[in-house]
Amino acid sequence: MYKATITVRLKPSVLDPQGSAVKGSLHSLGFAAVTDVRIGKTMEVWISATESAEAEQKVDEMCQKLLANPVIETYDYELEGA
Amino acid sequence: MYKATITVRLKPSVLDPQGSAVKGSLHSLGFAAVTDVRIGKTMEVWISATESAEAEQKVDEMCQKLLANPVIETYDYELEGA
Numbered sequence: 001m002y003k004a005t006i007t008v009r010l011k012p013s014v015l016d017p018q019g020s021a022v023k024g025s026l027h028s029l030g031f032a033a034v035t036d037v038r039i040g041k042t043m044e045v046w047i048s049a050t051e052s053a054e055a056e057q058k059v060d061e062m063c064q065k066l067l068a069n070p071v072i073e074t075y076d077y078e079l080e081g082a
Numbered sequence: 083m084y085k086a087t088i089t090v091r092l093k094p095s096v097l098d099p100q101g102s103a104v105k106g107s108l109h110s111l112g113f114a115a116v117t118d119v120r121i122g123k124t125m126e127v128w129i130s131a132t133e134s135a136e137a138e139q140k141v142d143e144m145c146q147k148l149l150a151n152p153v154i155e156t157y158d159y160e161l162e163g164a
Binding site for chain 1: 118124128
Protein backbone atom coordinates (compact mmCIF):
# COMPACT_ATOMS: atom_id res chain seq x y z
CA MET A 1 0.00 0.00 0.00
CA TYR A 2 1.32 3.43 -0.94
CA LYS A 3 0.12 6.90 -0.16
CA ALA A 4 0.65 9.61 -2.76
CA THR A 5 0.35 13.24 -1.71
CA ILE A 6 -0.33 15.12 -4.92
CA THR A 7 -0.15 18.91 -5.16
CA VAL A 8 -1.81 20.59 -8.13
CA ARG A 9 -0.99 24.26 -8.71
CA LEU A 10 -2.03 26.77 -11.33
CA LYS A 11 0.83 27.62 -13.70
CA PRO A 12 2.46 30.92 -12.68
CA SER A 13 1.22 32.60 -15.87
CA VAL A 14 -2.43 31.75 -15.12
CA LEU A 15 -4.56 34.27 -13.22
CA ASP A 16 -5.77 33.03 -9.82
CA PRO A 17 -9.01 34.87 -8.91
CA GLN A 18 -9.50 32.69 -5.82
CA GLY A 19 -6.04 33.65 -4.59
CA SER A 20 -6.73 37.34 -5.27
CA ALA A 21 -9.99 37.11 -3.26
CA VAL A 22 -8.20 35.49 -0.32
CA LYS A 23 -5.48 38.15 -0.49
CA GLY A 24 -8.18 40.84 -0.39
CA SER A 25 -9.81 39.20 2.62
CA LEU A 26 -6.47 38.95 4.43
CA HIS A 27 -5.84 42.65 3.79
CA SER A 28 -9.33 43.44 5.16
CA LEU A 29 -8.46 41.48 8.29
CA GLY A 30 -5.36 43.61 8.78
CA PHE A 31 -2.70 41.34 7.26
CA ALA A 32 -1.21 44.14 5.16
CA ALA A 33 2.13 42.30 4.91
CA VAL A 34 0.67 39.70 2.54
CA THR A 35 1.91 40.46 -0.96
CA ASP A 36 0.52 37.50 -2.92
CA VAL A 37 -1.62 34.38 -2.52
CA ARG A 38 -1.90 31.41 -4.89
CA ILE A 39 -4.31 28.57 -4.25
CA GLY A 40 -4.00 24.97 -5.33
CA LYS A 41 -5.26 21.54 -4.42
CA THR A 42 -3.71 18.77 -2.43
CA MET A 43 -4.88 15.19 -2.86
CA GLU A 44 -4.01 12.17 -0.78
CA VAL A 45 -4.46 8.97 -2.75
CA TRP A 46 -3.99 5.52 -1.23
CA ILE A 47 -3.01 2.91 -3.81
CA SER A 48 -2.57 -0.80 -3.34
CA ALA A 49 0.57 -1.69 -5.27
CA THR A 50 3.46 -4.02 -4.58
CA GLU A 51 6.25 -1.82 -5.93
CA SER A 52 6.83 1.90 -5.69
CA ALA A 53 7.60 2.10 -9.43
CA GLU A 54 4.16 0.65 -10.17
CA ALA A 55 2.46 3.13 -7.82
CA GLU A 56 4.45 6.00 -9.29
CA GLN A 57 3.41 5.13 -12.82
CA LYS A 58 -0.24 4.98 -11.75
CA VAL A 59 -0.08 8.32 -9.98
CA ASP A 60 1.46 9.96 -13.05
CA GLU A 61 -1.24 8.48 -15.25
CA MET A 62 -4.13 9.56 -13.00
CA CYS A 63 -2.71 13.08 -12.72
CA GLN A 64 -2.51 13.38 -16.48
CA LYS A 65 -5.94 11.84 -17.10
CA LEU A 66 -8.05 13.32 -14.32
CA LEU A 67 -6.46 15.11 -11.39
CA ALA A 68 -4.66 17.97 -13.14
CA ASN A 69 -5.46 20.02 -16.21
CA PRO A 70 -2.11 20.14 -18.03
CA VAL A 71 -3.16 23.25 -19.99
CA ILE A 72 -3.28 25.49 -16.92
CA GLU A 73 -1.93 23.40 -14.05
CA THR A 74 1.23 21.64 -12.93
CA TYR A 75 1.44 18.79 -10.47
CA ASP A 76 4.00 17.13 -8.27
CA TYR A 77 3.72 14.35 -5.74
CA GLU A 78 5.41 12.50 -2.94
CA LEU A 79 5.05 8.78 -2.55
CA GLU A 80 5.43 6.97 0.75
CA GLY A 81 4.78 3.45 1.92
CA ALA A 82 1.61 3.36 4.06
CA MET B 83 10.13 38.21 2.35
CA TYR B 84 8.88 34.78 3.32
CA LYS B 85 6.80 32.24 1.48
CA ALA B 86 4.44 30.04 3.50
CA THR B 87 3.08 26.89 1.91
CA ILE B 88 -0.05 26.10 3.87
CA THR B 89 -1.88 22.77 3.59
CA VAL B 90 -5.44 22.57 4.87
CA ARG B 91 -6.94 19.10 5.24
CA LEU B 92 -10.29 17.84 6.46
CA LYS B 93 -10.03 16.08 9.83
CA PRO B 94 -9.95 12.30 9.36
CA SER B 95 -13.35 11.95 11.04
CA VAL B 96 -15.03 14.31 8.56
CA LEU B 97 -16.67 12.87 5.46
CA ASP B 98 -15.06 13.98 2.19
CA PRO B 99 -17.67 13.81 -0.62
CA GLN B 100 -15.28 15.43 -3.10
CA GLY B 101 -12.69 12.76 -2.38
CA SER B 102 -15.31 10.03 -2.78
CA ALA B 103 -16.33 11.48 -6.14
CA VAL B 104 -12.72 11.55 -7.35
CA LYS B 105 -12.22 7.99 -6.14
CA GLY B 106 -15.33 6.93 -8.12
CA SER B 107 -14.02 8.68 -11.24
CA LEU B 108 -10.61 7.02 -10.86
CA HIS B 109 -12.29 3.62 -10.58
CA SER B 110 -14.34 4.39 -13.71
CA LEU B 111 -11.09 5.19 -15.53
CA GLY B 112 -9.69 1.78 -14.57
CA PHE B 113 -7.62 2.68 -11.50
CA ALA B 114 -9.09 -0.11 -9.38
CA ALA B 115 -6.03 -0.09 -7.10
CA VAL B 116 -7.10 3.24 -5.54
CA THR B 117 -8.52 2.53 -2.08
CA ASP B 118 -9.14 6.03 -0.77
CA VAL B 119 -8.88 9.70 -1.78
CA ARG B 120 -8.93 12.76 0.49
CA ILE B 121 -8.87 16.28 -0.92
CA GLY B 122 -7.53 19.41 0.69
CA LYS B 123 -6.25 22.85 -0.21
CA THR B 124 -2.78 24.19 -0.58
CA MET B 125 -2.10 27.90 -0.30
CA GLU B 126 1.10 29.77 -1.06
CA VAL B 127 1.23 33.06 0.79
CA TRP B 128 4.04 35.57 0.36
CA ILE B 129 4.57 37.77 3.38
CA SER B 130 6.92 40.70 3.84
CA ALA B 131 8.45 40.25 7.26
CA THR B 132 11.93 40.78 8.64
CA GLU B 133 12.06 37.73 10.94
CA SER B 134 10.78 34.20 10.47
CA ALA B 135 9.18 34.23 13.94
CA GLU B 136 7.11 37.24 12.92
CA ALA B 137 6.05 35.58 9.66
CA GLU B 138 5.22 32.36 11.51
CA GLN B 139 3.00 34.15 13.97
CA LYS B 140 1.15 35.89 11.14
CA VAL B 141 0.62 32.65 9.25
CA ASP B 142 -0.79 30.96 12.36
CA GLU B 143 -3.12 33.87 12.93
CA MET B 144 -4.41 33.97 9.35
CA CYS B 145 -4.96 30.21 9.33
CA GLN B 146 -7.03 30.45 12.49
CA LYS B 147 -8.98 33.51 11.37
CA LEU B 148 -9.62 32.81 7.70
CA LEU B 149 -7.80 30.05 5.86
CA ALA B 150 -8.88 26.98 7.83
CA ASN B 151 -12.09 26.09 9.62
CA PRO B 152 -10.84 24.66 12.93
CA VAL B 153 -14.10 22.79 13.49
CA ILE B 154 -13.59 20.44 10.55
CA GLU B 155 -10.08 21.14 9.24
CA THR B 156 -6.46 20.98 10.31
CA TYR B 157 -3.59 22.96 8.85
CA ASP B 158 0.13 22.82 8.68
CA TYR B 159 2.67 24.96 6.88
CA GLU B 160 6.24 25.30 5.79
CA LEU B 161 7.97 28.64 5.85
CA GLU B 162 10.89 29.50 3.60
CA GLY B 163 12.77 32.67 2.86
CA ALA B 164 11.86 33.95 -0.61
